[in-house]
Amino acid sequence: MTESKQSHTAIIQRSLARRYRAEKRFRAYGLMAITFGLLCVALLFTDIISKGYKAFLQTSIQLNITYDADVLGISDLNNKQQVALADFQGLVKKSLQARFPDVTGRKEKRDLVSLVSSGAGYDLRDRLIANPQLLGNTETLWLSADDDIDTYYKSMGDENGAFTGRTSEMRQGWIETLKQDGDIKLGLNRVFFTHGDSREPEQAGIWGAAMGSLFTLIITLSLSFPIGVAAAVYLEEFAPRNRWTDLIEVNINNLAAVPSIIFGLLGLAIFINFFHVPRSVPLVGGLVLTLMTLPTIIISSRASIKAVPPSIREAAIGVGASPMQVVLHHVLPLAMPGMLTGAIIGMAQALGETAPLLMIGMVAFIVDIPGGFTEPATVLPVQIFLWADSPERAFVEKTSAAIMVLLAFLIMMNTLAVVLRKRLERRW
Amino acid sequence: MVNKLVTDTAEMLEEKTASRKAVVHSTAYPEQAIGSPFVKNPKMSMRNVDVFYGEKQAIFNVNVDIGQNEVIAMIGPSGCGKSTFLRSINRMNDTVDSCRVKGELTLDGEDIYSAKMDPVALRARVGMVFQKPNPFPKSIYDNVSYGPRLHGLASRRAELDEIVEMSLHRAGLWEEVKDRLDQPGTGLSGGQQQRLCIARAIAISPEVILMDEPCSALDPIATAKIEELIAELSENYTIAIVTHSMQQAARVSHRTAYFHLGHLVEVNDTEKVFTAPEHELTEAYITGRFG
Incomplete structure (x- = not known):
C-alpha cells in the first residue's frame, strides 16, 4: 500500500517536472511571438520615419x-x-x-x-x-x-x-x-x-487627401454606424428565428469576407452608373466604404448585444418595460462600448482602403483641396499609392511622410475609440 | 402562524415522520391535484394549464388558484416545472421563442393570454423577483424609480422620491442605503441587491409578486431578512414563491403546492403538507426520500 503510494508520488513528481517544462516552453513561444510582432512594428516605424521625416x-x-x-x-x-x-x-x-x-x-x-x-x-x-x-x-x-x-x-x-x-x-x-x-x-x-x-x-501636399479622407469617413460613419446598429438590434432582439434570418446571417458573414475591390465595382455600377452620383467625390467613396464596413459593424454589434446578460433583459421585462424600452434603456447602453469598438475597427479599415476607391475614380490627380462631399477628392491611401508611383526622387520621402500622416490619423481614431469606451463603460 | 413555523420546523418534520399517514398510497399522478387547490374569490386562477417547449411538454394540466393576499409556495425536485409555471403567470415565457402555453389563466377574472391583455400592462400588475439578484447597472435610485418612470406613475420629482423611499422602506433597505442612493446598485452585497430587486418590483405597486427562488444565491442571514420581508409584504400583496428549501416554504407560505415532473400533485395548507401530506409522492419528497 505504502509502496504503491510512494511510487505514485514519484510518478507525479516526474510528470510535474515535465509539465512545468512544457509550460515554460509555451510561455516562451508566446513571448517570442510578441517580440517578433513588436520587432516588425519597430522596423516598419524606423524605416518609414527615417525615410520620411x-x-x-x-x-x-x-x-x-x-x-x-x-x-x-x-x-x-x-x-x-x-x-x-x-x-x-x-x-x-x-x-x-x-x-x-x-x-x-x-x-x-x-x-x-x-x-x-x-x-x-x-x-x-x-x-x-x-x-x-x-x-x-x-x-x-x-x-x-x-x-x-x-x-x-x-x-x-x-x-x-x-x-x-x-x-x-x-x-x-x-x-x-x-x-x-x-x-x-x-x-x-x-x-x-x-x-x-x-x-x-x-x-505637393497632403492636405487635399487628408480632407478627402475626412469627408469620406464622415459619410461612412454617419451611414454605416446607425444602419449597422439598427440591423444588429433587429436581428438580435426582434427578428424571428427562421430560415430567412439564417440566410441573412450567412450572407452578412459572407459579405465581411468579400474582397473590397468587388464593392468598388458594385459602387461603380449602382451609385455612379445607375444613380448618377458624380465620380471621384467623397460622397460616392463614403457610400462604397459604407457597404464594405457594414458587415463588420453588424457582426461586432451583434456580438456585443449578445454579451449583455439576459438577467438585465429579464429584469427590465419584469418591471414592465416594452421590448423597445428594454433595448433602448438597457441593451444598447450596455452594448455601446463593444459596438463603438467594432465601428472604429471598421472605420480604420475604411480609412486604409484603396482598392474599391480605384473603381470609382478617387484615384484621379486632384490639385484642389476638396471643400465638401461632392467635390472631387482623393484619400490618403490613394495619395500614397499615387506618390509611390511617381518617378521623381523627392516623392520617395513624400510617400513615407504620407504614410506617417495616415498612421497619425489612425492613432488619433483609435485613441478616440479608447476614450469613448472608457467614458461609456464608467456608467457601469 | 409564520413565526410558529419558523421555530419548530425541524421538530415538526421529525414528528410528522412518526405520525404521518398518507391518504393516497400510489405514486401515480393524480388526475387533479389533491388537497385544496381552489379557494374562494381567487386573485388568480389557472385551469388546465399545459406548457410546451417546442415538442417537449413541461407542464401537464395544472389547476390551481392563488388567493388574495396569500403566500403560496411551490416546491418540488429540480426540473419539475415550477419555475416554468411561475413564468407563465406573467407571460415572461413569451420571450422564449419555442414556448407555448395552453389553458386558461386569469387575473381578477381577466384572461392573461387573451389578445386584449397587453403583456407589458400585465407585468406592471404581476411583478417578478428573480433567482439571481439582477439590479440594473444604474444607481440605487434609478433602479427603484425605473418602473414608476416607465409607467408614468409619478408626475413630479418629489412624488418619485416618495415612491423610491417607500419602496426601499418596505424592502427593508432604506436605512442601509439612504445616504448613497446615487451609487450603483451593483455595488451592494448579494442580499441587499435582492432586496433592491424586491424594492424595484414593489415600486410599481403590483397586485401579485412572483418570486423565483429569491434566496438561492444568498447566505442564511440575508435569507432570513428576505423571509421576514415576505411575511410583511403579504399584508399588501399576493405572493407566489418558488423555492428549493422546504424549510423556507414552511416558514413563509400559507399554502404549499407540490410539483412533480410537470404535474401538480398536491396543494394544501402549508402546515398540512409538512405534517400530514396526502399523496405518497409529496410525502416521499418532504421526508427526503428523493429531491
Whole structure:
C-alpha cells in the first residue's frame, strides 16, 4: 500500500517536472511571438520615419525680388487679365541672373532658373495681389528650391555621398556659393501640410487627401454606424428565428469576407452608373466604404448585444418595460462600448482602403483641396499609392511622410475609440 | 402562524415522520391535484394549464388558484416545472421563442393570454423577483424609480422620491442605503441587491409578486431578512414563491403546492403538507426520500 503510494508520488513528481517544462516552453513561444510582432512594428516605424521625416523639411533659397512692372507687363493691378498673364517667373529669372551674372549660355541660364521651384511665380503673384504697393519695389524673399535641388541639398551630409541625380556639377557649384553666403536653408515644409497634390514634389501636399479622407469617413460613419446598429438590434432582439434570418446571417458573414475591390465595382455600377452620383467625390467613396464596413459593424454589434446578460433583459421585462424600452434603456447602453469598438475597427479599415476607391475614380490627380462631399477628392491611401508611383526622387520621402500622416490619423481614431469606451463603460 | 413555523420546523418534520399517514398510497399522478387547490374569490386562477417547449411538454394540466393576499409556495425536485409555471403567470415565457402555453389563466377574472391583455400592462400588475439578484447597472435610485418612470406613475420629482423611499422602506433597505442612493446598485452585497430587486418590483405597486427562488444565491442571514420581508409584504400583496428549501416554504407560505415532473400533485395548507401530506409522492419528497 505504502509502496504503491510512494511510487505514485514519484510518478507525479516526474510528470510535474515535465509539465512545468512544457509550460515554460509555451510561455516562451508566446513571448517570442510578441517580440517578433513588436520587432516588425519597430522596423516598419524606423524605416518609414527615417525615410520620411525629411519630407517635413523644405530647402529654400533667398533672393532679392524686384517687382518690375515692365518685366511683369502690368500697368494696372486691378486688371485681372494683365495679372493673370504676367510673367512672375521672369522676376525669379531676373533675380537669379543678377545673383550669378557670369552665367551666359542658353542652357546654363535655363539650369540656373530651375534652381527655384517653378511654382515660385504663383507665390510672388499672391504676394503682389495682397500688397499692391510692392509693384516697382524690391524685397528679399525665401523661395522654395526645385525638388532636384531639395533632394541634393538634403542628402549632402549623407555617408555614401550626396544624391546628385539631375543636379549637374555646375548647379552644385551654385548651391555651394549660395550655401557659403547663407542664402540656402532647410526650413519647415508648410506646403506639405497646406497644399493638395502636384506634379512638382516641392509643391505637393497632403492636405487635399487628408480632407478627402475626412469627408469620406464622415459619410461612412454617419451611414454605416446607425444602419449597422439598427440591423444588429433587429436581428438580435426582434427578428424571428427562421430560415430567412439564417440566410441573412450567412450572407452578412459572407459579405465581411468579400474582397473590397468587388464593392468598388458594385459602387461603380449602382451609385455612379445607375444613380448618377458624380465620380471621384467623397460622397460616392463614403457610400462604397459604407457597404464594405457594414458587415463588420453588424457582426461586432451583434456580438456585443449578445454579451449583455439576459438577467438585465429579464429584469427590465419584469418591471414592465416594452421590448423597445428594454433595448433602448438597457441593451444598447450596455452594448455601446463593444459596438463603438467594432465601428472604429471598421472605420480604420475604411480609412486604409484603396482598392474599391480605384473603381470609382478617387484615384484621379486632384490639385484642389476638396471643400465638401461632392467635390472631387482623393484619400490618403490613394495619395500614397499615387506618390509611390511617381518617378521623381523627392516623392520617395513624400510617400513615407504620407504614410506617417495616415498612421497619425489612425492613432488619433483609435485613441478616440479608447476614450469613448472608457467614458461609456464608467456608467457601469 | 409564520413565526410558529419558523421555530419548530425541524421538530415538526421529525414528528410528522412518526405520525404521518398518507391518504393516497400510489405514486401515480393524480388526475387533479389533491388537497385544496381552489379557494374562494381567487386573485388568480389557472385551469388546465399545459406548457410546451417546442415538442417537449413541461407542464401537464395544472389547476390551481392563488388567493388574495396569500403566500403560496411551490416546491418540488429540480426540473419539475415550477419555475416554468411561475413564468407563465406573467407571460415572461413569451420571450422564449419555442414556448407555448395552453389553458386558461386569469387575473381578477381577466384572461392573461387573451389578445386584449397587453403583456407589458400585465407585468406592471404581476411583478417578478428573480433567482439571481439582477439590479440594473444604474444607481440605487434609478433602479427603484425605473418602473414608476416607465409607467408614468409619478408626475413630479418629489412624488418619485416618495415612491423610491417607500419602496426601499418596505424592502427593508432604506436605512442601509439612504445616504448613497446615487451609487450603483451593483455595488451592494448579494442580499441587499435582492432586496433592491424586491424594492424595484414593489415600486410599481403590483397586485401579485412572483418570486423565483429569491434566496438561492444568498447566505442564511440575508435569507432570513428576505423571509421576514415576505411575511410583511403579504399584508399588501399576493405572493407566489418558488423555492428549493422546504424549510423556507414552511416558514413563509400559507399554502404549499407540490410539483412533480410537470404535474401538480398536491396543494394544501402549508402546515398540512409538512405534517400530514396526502399523496405518497409529496410525502416521499418532504421526508427526503428523493429531491
